[in-house]
Amino acid sequence: MAIVEVKVPQLSESVAEATMLTWKKKAGEAVTADEILIEIETDKVVLEVPAPSSGVLAEIVVGDGGTVVSDQLIAKIDTEGKAGASAAPAAAAAAPAAAAPAPVAAAAAATGGAKGNVAMPAAAKLLADNNLSVGAVAGTGKDGRVTKGDVLAAVAGGVQSTAAVIPTGVPTKVLPQVAAPVAKPDLGDRPEQRVPMSRLRARVAERLLQSQSSNAILTTFNEVNMAPVMEMRKKFQDAFTKEHGVKIGFMSFFVKAAVHALKKFPVLNASVDGNDIVYHGYFDIGIAVGSPRGLVVPILRNADQMSFADIEKKIAEFGKKAAEGKLGIEEMTGGTFSISNGGTFGSMMSTPIINPPQSAILGVHATKDRAVVENGQVVVRPMNYLAMSYDHRIIDGREAVLGLVAMKDALEDPSRLLFDI
Secondary structure, eight states: EEEEEEEEOOOOOOOOEEOOOOOOOOTTOEEEEEEEEEEEEEESSOOOOOOSEEEEEEESSOOOOOOOOOOOOOOEEEEOOOOTTTHHHHHHHHHHHHHHSHHHHHHHHHHSSTTOBBBBBHHHHHOOOOOOOOGOOOOOOHHHHHHHHHHHHHHHHHHOSSSGGTTTSGGGSSSSSOOOOOOOOOOOOOOOOOOOHHHHHHHHHHHHHHHHHHSSSEEEEEEEEEEHHHHHHHHHHHOOOOOOOOOOOOHHHHHHHHHHHHOOOOOOOOOOETTTTOSSSSOEEEEEETTTTTTEOOOEETGGGOOHHHHHHHHHHHHHHHTTTOGGEEEEEEEEOEEEEEGGTTTOOOOOOOOTTTTTTEEEOOOOOEEEEEEEEEEEEEEEEEEEEEEETTOOOOHHHHHHHHHHHHHSTTTHHHOEE
């Protein structure tokens, strides 16, 4: 037997631990080199763990939902094994655990042996404290083992103590224990489902609360006539797509307009570090992207040096990776300013929350035909409301308002972007 260990990939310094999602293979099944065995979720990204070599998955050390750290052993592959051959050894290896001398474990072997119920050490103590047998609690751990959480849930659900029904002098380990059924509330047509937050969702929640509690957030608004941008897109769309293999979207214009304004008002691109203001001489623009696991903000590095085609290609790449859960930690680290496009989902107006340690964020929304006044006449124009939230600790209203006006001017007259005026 030649064993190869499967370990947790190296996590970033800012990530202490991760959560195992669902194993794609079972112990005893054949695997091939580089086949994805499981995904591991951190508070930033989801990492794929490939098989380091071909063979048979001999043992799963950490099951679904387990908490792991960098370089931790999570499984073993037998490179010389055959599919199905490792199941028996695995069962044999589990036998000593089932015969553990602990009273509750012994009771489990005798009363729930047919189902393989075994209590984990912490669960065994709770069972004893509450006069419960292991057979009274359904196990959700590996191989049906009863966990501490299972016992707590059973106690909360009203599982009755079995001590009162055991005749005096009769060893408990030879008596079958039958638990009273736990009554479940009849919710009728008002069902509920309780789902724990993913690490990513919990981290987003933490950062949003941090932003609101540590920043003096104000939001300034303006409206922009998108007709010039739309006309430019229509005029050059075919040639642009043929040349670059990607369509011109609105986001590249918003990114260019934002960088244009940040150059004029550098404090919008700054951040707070203690009592210092850090002015960044580069423009790393975060693009808020929705994913099946929550909000992520990948970064366009040196956006001022990127062409319209570069920006569109990178945003398309980010969108695809976010949908597949394949964004890397390095792609979401840093950033000096962010853009959130709620218009993608039809939002008409919102107040975006700053992404710390940044000091400002631009929110763009759906472009809709609206009646506006031009030269004393009511006309219909495709309008978009812009909202920029900023940290009033370092950004005064003047810089915030003028910065948003600079973005508006660049969008209403894109030629300004060519001449940097």
